[in-house]
Amino acid sequence: MSKKPRTAITPTREENFPEWYQQVIKAADLAESSPVRGCMTVKPYGWAIWENMQNIFDPWLKDYGVQNCSFPVLIPVSFLSKEAEHVEGFAKECAVVTHHRLEKDPENGGLRPAPSAELEEPYVVRPTSETIIGDAMSRWIQSYRDLPMQLNQWGSVMRWEMRTRIFLRTSEFFWHEGHNAYADHEGAKGDCLHILDLYEKFFTEILAIDGYKGIKTADERFPGANETYAFEAMMQDGKALQAATTHDLGTNFSKTFDIKYQTKDGGEELCHTTSWAFSTRMIGGLIMMHGDDDGMVMPPRIAPQQIMILPVIKDDATAAEITEFCEAIAVQLKAQGIRAKVDTRDMRTPDKMWDAIKKGIPLRVEIGGREMEAGEVTTVRRDIGRDSKQTISVDQFVNDAESMLDAIHDDMLVRSRTFRDENTVLAGSVMEIDDFFSEDKIGFIRAPVEILEDEALAAVMKKHGLSTRNMPFIDEGSTVLIAKAY
């Protein structure tokens, strides 16, 4: 009587992808929704992923010349209103601070904003910081010698979203936002392209997620940008996830915030500014890219725990000895900079295993009396599962651990690429697009850009909930990607 092995996550991806996504977050203990509408509480295991993202990416920015700093979380409403397109884009989703004091509410005994403490000018909780950083840059940049100015801050922003999902879209989310200023268009454009390359490197080499770099169509541009460049990844359900963007803001913000510099010959010119970001949304991307029906599958380089060592203890007599044996191996792994840990919790072994599986720890190591006697370990790769179970000597394992993790990363990246390629479909007409999505197929459509001129396109896009993702560099602007998106 062979029963189909129970999956750790119900429902499965195939049964109900959005619900599966929620359940993975819960099972892996990444985050939960909070008492604050639309906001999430990121739990330690989830936050550890974000910390790793910061720790890895931040030095890359520093190496490029970017300096970190911090601007206020509150922005004067008057700042936001200066750039016309920018206001239009963000005004409708701003949380507004109007008072600076609470007082006892005579009506119900609770607290209320004190009417006497109303601010003359309200603030918005920053939805993004172009304006307040533009204001600073106008004072900080005087001469061509001050350029380029490359600033970044790690922080959170707030956008009052109508519909939220943990990591993918929450009212408050964490990100880094870079804001650079250059003397001319070439500088700004080069900046956008360079940082997009850094993002690509980060997504492929660290997160094992490949996608498409490209230029956004006009209607998908950032409010206030002349050009938006984006990295678009394909999730397992075929929907697109905009993973990161860089914006060429031209002189739009320089004009409104008076960001000018004196040229070598004494003239006065407007700066060309850029802004660029990725966010905690990428944690959602990791889940939807790599997760399976048993939960999270962490790419090794971002995994908070890369190797989990499970002592398999049968009786109290050998417990201490086995644990010690495990700890000694962990020490050797840690000496190589590997994030390894022995699970010494007072739980049943199978429960520990499932916990490691649901959390997506890349490599699980089981060590019981048998292994200890023989000087061996049993390893299991999370991305492959029980079929990858193998027993090797401790020495070999310690020696190969790093390359085993690299192999996991490489395989995950190849799978990501293969999936993307297999689900990117060429289409030459609006009808083909309609047919594709009418048949419930998933993936990206790659169509000639001329299709954007076709008057029938809008209706089909609307019918299937599609949007243009970008015009990918690989086709040098001759095609456009069309897909459903997060």
Add this chain to the structure above:
RNA sequence: CGGAAUGUGGCGCAGUCUGGUAGCGCGUUCGCCUGGGGGGCGAAAGGUCGUGGGUUCGAGUCCCGCCAUUCCGACCA
């Protein structure tokens, strides 16, 4: 903000139609046996039934408001 659904111990649900002292599974705690992909037996703890009103002798159950979550749409990283 429109359409739909849901809110009952930590989690998943039944109970609501037909009002009458709040139940089940998992998890948790304790004990014993166990321990290499979710084990067994026994005991125990744990709930203002989302919230505020109303109807009633009596409300988880009926009526109204509000809030939250999820899904679909519009909007968006």
